[in-house]
Amino acid sequence: GENVEQHPSTLSVQEGDSAVIKCTYSDSASNYFPWYKQELGKRPQLIIDIRSNVGEKKDQRIAVTLNKTAKHFSLHITETQPEDSAVYFCAASKGQAGTALIFGKGTTLSVSS
Amino acid sequence: KAGVTQTPRYLIKTRGQQVTLSCSPISGHRSVSWYQQTPGQGLQFLFEYFSETQRNKGNFPGRFSGRQFSNSRSEMNVSTLELGDSALYLCASSPGSTGELFFGEGSRLTVL
Numbered sequence: 001g002e003n004v005e006q007h008p009s010t011l012s013v014q015e016g017d018s019a020v021i022k023c024t025y026s027d028s029a030s031n032y033f034p035w036y037k038q039e040l041g042k043r044p045q046l047i048i049d050i051r052s053n054v055g056e057k058k059d060q061r062i063a064v065t066l067n068k069t070a071k072h073f074s075l076h077i078t079e080t081q082p083e084d085s086a087v088y089f090c091a092a093s094k095g096q097a098g099t100a101l102i103f104g105k106g107t108t109l110s111v112s113s
Numbered sequence: 114k115a116g117v118t119q120t121p122r123y124l125i126k127t128r129g130q131q132v133t134l135s136c137s138p139i140s141g142h143r144s145v146s147w148y149q150q151t152p153g154q155g156l157q158f159l160f161e162y163f164s165e166t167q168r169n170k171g172n173f174p175g176r177f178s179g180r181q182f183s184n185s186r187s188e189m190n191v192s193t194l195e196l197g198d199s200a201l202y203l204c205a206s207s208p209g210s211t212g213e214l215f216f217g218e219g220s221r222l223t224v225l
Contacts, residue, residue, distance in 0.1 A: 001172065032212045043203065043216040044156070051212075089156060093212070100146065100169040101214065105155035 002027040004092050006104025013080050015113045023090035023104050024072040030092040033066060033073045034101065039086045047088075048075070080111045114139060117217035119204050125223045131192040134220045138185050138206030144168075145187040146214065147179060150201040159202075162187055163209075191222075199224045 003026040013019050025033075034049035050057045050064045050073065057064050061080075066073040077084055087108050091101040118137040126132050138145050146161035146169075158171035162181035179189040185206075191198055201221050205214035 034212060034214075036214075043218050044214075045216070046213045049212055091156075100158045100161050100171065101148075101156075102158060103148075103156040 002030055002092055002094075002102040004090060004102050004104040006090050006107060008107060009105065010108045010110070012110045012112065015080060015082060015111055017080055017111075019077045019080055019084070019109055019111075021075045021088055021090065021107045021109075022072060023074070023092075024070075025092040025102075026071065027092070027094065028068075028071065029094045030102075032093045033064070034091050035062075035064060035075050036089045036091065036103075037086045038089065038106075044089060077109075080109075082111050082113050085109055085111045117204055117206050117215050119202075119217035119220050121220060122218065123221045123223075125225060126194050127225050128194055128196060130194050131190060132194060132222060133188055133190045134202055134204075134222075136187045136189075136204030136206075136217060138187070138204075139208075139215055142206035142208050142215070143185055144207040144209055145181055145185060146205050146207070147187070147189050148203045148205065149173075150203055150219070151199075156203070159189065194224045196224050198222065 006023045031052035036044040037047045038044040063076045087106045090104045120135045144163045147159040148156045161169040165181045176192045181187045201219040203219045205216045
């Protein structure tokens with residue numbers, strides 16, 4: 001079955017710096033790659049997603065890139081702010097919406113001011 | 114619009130007992146999936162239901178089961194509880210038109 005590896009497990013940056021989190025997936029049939037943010041004690045929430053027919057997607061300070069050949073995708077956060085501190089999970093799935101998401105183990109991002 | 118509602122929010126059980134967790138999806142969402150969250154393993158997929166049918170199942174033992182009712186509400190059951198089943202169980206619903214999952218706040222299960 002699908003396996004998603006996520007690196008790094010922890011990431012500490014200064015406010016204003018950029019942060020990059022990388023994920024690799026194993027199943028070439030996966031075609032949907034979302035990123036979820038989970039603040040301490042709260043539920044995971046979708047922040048951005050990308051489908052396999054797109055190489056890059058941007059939403060204000062966050063962007064996701066996808067390399068289908070290498071089977072990896074990355075989350076880029078620019079101009080980080082303390083409120084970006086959270087656990088970030090990448091995931092992969094195949095098939096239509098609502099299908100099982102296989103998550104990476106998460107990256108704890110700490111942004112210090 | 115009300116969000117995904119999970120009950121109970123917290124529960125404590127002893128080894129060998131069984132537990133049933135409930136999830137009410139966002140109105141109009143027909144897909145409901147369940148995830149187990151633990152500090153070491155992150156978010157692990159348990160199963161997904163769509164229109165009362167199990168559409169996908171994760172790699173968990175048969176002690177973990179679920180079902181979905183005609184109103185899209187879902188329940189999951191864990192029988193013969195083990196210490197390692199202690200976790201936050203998250204339910205998520207999806208409208209089906211996008212890939213986004215909307216998570217509930219979870220049911221935190223502690224097995225003693």
